Each structure stands twice: as structure tokens, then as C-alpha cells.
Amino acid sequence: MRIVGGKVIVCSPGRNFVTVKLETEDGIYGLGDATLNGRELAVASYLGDHVLPLLEGRDARRIEDIWQFLYKGAYWRRGPVTMTAIAAVDAALWDIKGKALGVPVYQLLGGASRDAVLVYGHASGGTIDETVDAVGRYVAAGYHAVRAQCSVPGLTDTYGVGRGDHYEPAVRTQLHEPRWSSTRYLNFVPSLFERLRAVFGPDLHLLHDVHHRLTPIEAGRLGRALEPHHLFWMEDPTPAENQESFRLIRQHTTTPIAVGEVFNSIFDCHRLIEDESIDYIRTTVVHAGGISHLRKIASLAELHHVRTGSHGATDLSPVCLAAALHVDLSVHNFGIQEYMPHAADTDRVFPHAYRFEGGVMYPGDTPGLGVDIDEELAATFPYQRAYLPVARLTDGTVHDW
Ligand code: CS2
Numbered sequence: 001m002r003i004v005g006g007k008v009i010v011c012s013p014g015r016n017f018v019t020v021k022l023e024t025e026d027g028i029y030g031l032g033d034a035t036l037n038g039r040e041l042a043v044a045s046y047l048g049d050h051v052l053p054l055l056e057g058r059d060a061r062r063i064e065d066i067w068q069f070l071y072k073g074a075y076w077r078r079g080p081v082t083m084t085a086i087a088a089v090d091a092a093l094w095d096i097k098g099k100a101l102g103v104p105v106y107q108l109l110g111g112a113s114r115d116a117v118l119v120y121g122h123a124s125g126g127t128i129d130e131t132v133d134a135v136g137r138y139v140a141a142g143y144h145a146v147r148a149q150c151s152v153p154g155l156t157d158t159y160g161v162g163r164g165d166h167y168e169p170a171v172r173t174q175l176h177e178p179r180w181s182s183t184r185y186l187n188f189v190p191s192l193f194e195r196l197r198a199v200f201g202p203d204l205h206l207l208h209d210v211h212h213r214l215t216p217i218e219a220g221r222l223g224r225a226l227e228p229h230h231l232f233w234m235e236d237p238t239p240a241e242n243q244e245s246f247r248l249i250r251q252h253t254t255t256p257i258a259v260g261e262v263f264n265s266i267f268d269c270h271r272l273i274e275d276e277s278i279d280y281i282r283t284t285v286v287h288a289g290g291i292s293h294l295r296k297i298a299s300l301a302e303l304h305h306v307r308t309g310s311h312g313a314t315d316l317s318p319v320c321l322a323a324a325l326h327v328d329l330s331v332h333n334f335g336i337q338e339y340m341p342h343a344a345d346t347d348r349v350f351p352h353a354y355r356f357e358g359g360v361m362y363p364g365d366t367p368g369l370g371v372d373i374d375e376e377l378a379a380t381f382p383y384q385r386a387y388l389p390v391a392r393l394t395d396g397t398v399h400d401w
């Protein structure tokens, strides 16, 4: 089954997405998400200028061989641009294999290990009262797990706090540089979760994203302060370039720790996993080398009591979400999947078989990934340059985002 064509589709139905479409000689095609928020065109060029010409004529059934060919063959390994490009090709090949064999991708990955995929939604508010109301709306919608973020008094534009129930961090106009204070944040956040627990009781899973803003010892302090409110996880407590940092956090708190949405390979997290200094690994299909590589990370994690918790913000396209759901359903050590519904225009451009129902999701049984792209409609939403904000401390120093 030879690959006879491929293209990169860049569109912006609500936000920017990069999608790879690979076509085979028998007319079957596969899709892969290649979106790297704020740096989209770099991946589009990597794929269109350098990768797609190499795929012409190759056997689409040889997924692992093509993965190794693109990874080892480039000489330049890892990094977000390379690994996002490889991920897109890999997902498209799994999509093709599923369609060719007439089965959904999760069946190729060993079949379902569970009935459905537990997901968490994003609640946020400008005040604690608003955040309580937002969490309440998710509970009413059937969610069993909710991430809660709240504006920190004295700071404008706190991370994760959206307008309404939809949060989209990338800004299409000028670059945004909000100010940040870890002192104010640390003094405030425990009161948010004290209130949420008092209102919603012990059974609702509550999550929180620190977005790499704290030092390891500050993160240890936050984790300890949150212990009485038993969070499902504290996400990205500190930047993770230095994997050893997490040992120190671990020594100070029993609050479960999740990290990994910016990781690109198993080499970014193998020490964290082997040291058992985290509880959830958040790598996902599009930024960590595709379904093939994500499964290897999940297998390593399984040996060390670490469960998966894939990134699923709106900058990961429906193609990535579909692929993630197939992995989530199949791996034994699944933990939870992040779910932020996409804009209506995004869903129209990417019709899909996956569905949300009662706090869980199902990838569906359509052969392949179960997601398509309406190319004509996509063409009516041209790319628009957009950037993530850059955080600065109150004195103007650039901070971790
Ligand atoms: C976040 C994201 O979903 C999350 O947990 O950290 O909103 C993240 O900021 C964006 O996906 C970055 O592209």
C-alpha cells in the first residue's frame, strides 16, 4: 500500500490548526494533527518542505519503520517541531491502517481496556464565587472531574481564566504580557480549594494547573497546603527541563503531581517516571511523536505506577483528540483525559465520531481515527498569526509560562 501523495492543510476555524493528509495508491487517506501553538508554520514547513517528499512511494503499512526512518534518519533528533511533524505522520498512518482493516484504531492497540474514557473540564472565574458557579455548571453537565482556576486578587489576567466557559490562551492581536506574583498566588490558591471542597463534597475530582510558575520548594509548599482538599492532581508545578526538581516536590507533599504537556519524547520524562516522582504523565499524541511513541511512554509509566493524563486543550485539533481517545481507551494505565470542547467552526471543519456523554468520552467505532476534514470549508478559514502570552513578574522580569 504505497503512499502516493500528501499535503499540509493550515486553517483557522476559531483558532489555527495544521493537519497532514496522506493518500495511498488504493484511495485510502489518513489524517494527523501537526499543530504547535504559536509556532504553527514551522511545523507546516518541516512537513511540506522536508518530510512529505520523503514519504512518496513508501509502504504505508510500515508505521514503526517510517517512525524510525523520520526520527533517526533526520540526524537532528527530538524537539517540538520535529516530534510534532513525526506525530502527524504517525497518526495518519494509524488512521490509514484502521481504515484499511475496517477497525477503529483502539482495536489495533490491543482493544478496549475500559468502557469509556474519564475526562476533566475547565472551570474558571474572576472570583472564588464565580469559580464555584463555573464548577457547578460542569457538575450539572455530568463531569466527574473539573480543573479549577481563579483570578488571583491583585493580578490581572491570571493563567487559565477564560471569558465565559471557554479558555483560549493564544491571542490573535498583539503579544500579551500579563504580570505575575507567586507570593500572591501561593497565598490565595488554598482558599479556592477549601471553598470548592466545602461546596462540592469529597467525591468530585478537582484538578489545578500551576503552569510551571513555581520553584520546586514553592511547589512543595503549595502541594502541602492543598493536601486537606485532596486534589486529583497539581499540574506542572515547576518547569521540568531539570527532571530532578520533582524529587524535592515529592519529598514535601502527597498531593499527586502531573507534568508533561510540553514534553516531546520519552527522554524528557524517563527519569521522572523511573524515580516515581510524578503520578500522571501528560504527554499527548501531537507533541510527543504520535500514537507509536506515546504508547512507549505509557508502557514505561505502567512499570512505575504512573498513569496517563493526556493534554487536551483546544489548540490540539479534533484529529489529536480522536487519536488520544483511542490510546486512552486501550492502555492499561490510563488516568484521565483533558477535554475542552472545540469551537463550533472547528467541529464543522473536522467532523468526528468521538462523543462526550455523562462525564466520559468514547472514540467511536468508525474505522481508523474516526475524524475527517472538510477541506473546502477549511479553506474559508485562513491562517491568522497568534501567540501565547508571555508572563512577566510584577517588576517586569520574564517568567515561566
Ligand atoms: C494548558 C494549556 O490545557 C492545559 O493544561 O496548560 O492551556 C496550554 O497553555 C496550551 O495548550 C498551550 O498551547
Ligand code: MG
Residues within 6 Å of the ligand: 209, 211, 235, 236, 261
Ligand atoms: Mg496545563
